[in-house]
Amino acid sequence: MRVLVVEDEAVLAQQLRSHLSTSGYVVDVASDGAEGQYLACTNDYDLAIVDLGLPELDGVSLIEALRQQEILLPVMILTARSHWRDKVKGLEAGADDYLTKPFQMEELIARVNALIRRAAGRATPIVELGPLTVNTSSQQATLVGQPLELTGFEYKLLTYLAISAGRVVSKAELTEHLYAQDFDRDSNVLEVLIGRLRRKLTPHELIQTVRGQGYRLISEPEAPSPSRSTEP
Numbered sequence: 757m758r759v760l761v762v763e764d765e766a767v768l769a770q771q772l773r774s775h776l777s778t779s780g781y782v783v784d785v786a787s788d789g790a791e792g793q794y795l796a797c798t799n800d801y802d803l804a805i806v807d808l809g810l811p812e813l814d815g816v817s818l819i820e821a822l823r824q825q826e827i828l829l830p831v832m833i834l835t836a837r838s839h840w841r842d843k844v845k846g847l848e849a850g851a852d853d854y855l856t857k858p859f860q861m862e863e864l865i866a867r868v869n870a871l872i873r874r875a876a877g878r879a880t881p882i883v884e885l886g887p888l889t890v891n892t893s894s895q896q897a898t899l900v901g902q903p904l905e906l907t908g909f910e911y912k913l914l915t916y917l918a919i920s921a922g923r924v925v926s927k928a929e930l931t932e933h934l935y936a937q938d939f940d941r942d943s944n945v946l947e948v949l950i951g952r953l954r955r956k957l958t959p960h961e962l963i964q965t966v967r968g969q970g971y972r973l974i975s976e977p978e979a980p981s982p983s984r985s986t987e988p
């Protein structure tokens with residue numbers, strides 16, 4: 757999951773980057789509204805955190821511009837306590853949630869998780885797919901009730917596939933959502949990681965390769981089970 761932070765206070769921006777990274781997000785930081793707009797238009801983010809008081813282009817104008825360009829990612833705004841009117845303007849411009857400075861990082865992370873979950877159409881942090889359960893709140897996954905030992909990156913990859921379950925996810929999309937900007941996109945690191953994840957999910961063949969298109973996580977093995985048409 758990839759998050760854009762638009763914040764001009766360098767110290768706060770750095771804290772946000774560090775806490776979000778620890779929570780499994782890939783983070784890009786823009787220090788003014790114009791750079792934020794540029795990054796939001798050129799990359800595919802799962803969420804943006806936007807401070808309202810920004811140089812170049814203020815946060816409300818930035819959100820309005822993004823919504824006009826039909827960039828519909830979830831947006832959380834950050835405001836100073838004294839500026840409640842800004843909060844209203846931000847929400848009216850198309851923000852989905854807000855936090856008043858100063859705030860606890862734990863609360864910010866919990867809200868970010870919830871916004872991303874809701875955008876993916878899930879009301880709870882638990883994603884259940886047949887034998888596989890991913891708890892996006894505690895960042896743990898189990899297979900038939902047994903905890904899976906995953907590296908941080910394997911967890912990110914599994915979660916992205918699980919949240920997108922049933923849909924083919926291209927390598928380009930995975931790279932975009934899971935790696936920082938300087939990642940070498942031609943490397944076969946992703947194939948290697950998918951292979952490792954598949955072995956950890958054995959004997960359940962949950963990750964399908966769709967030739968020439970990408971990967972799909974399915975909720976039940978294809979064979980020998982009967983038709984999957986009764987899926988919820």
Ligand code: CA
Pocket residue numbers: 763764765807808809810
């Ligand atoms: Ca500011």
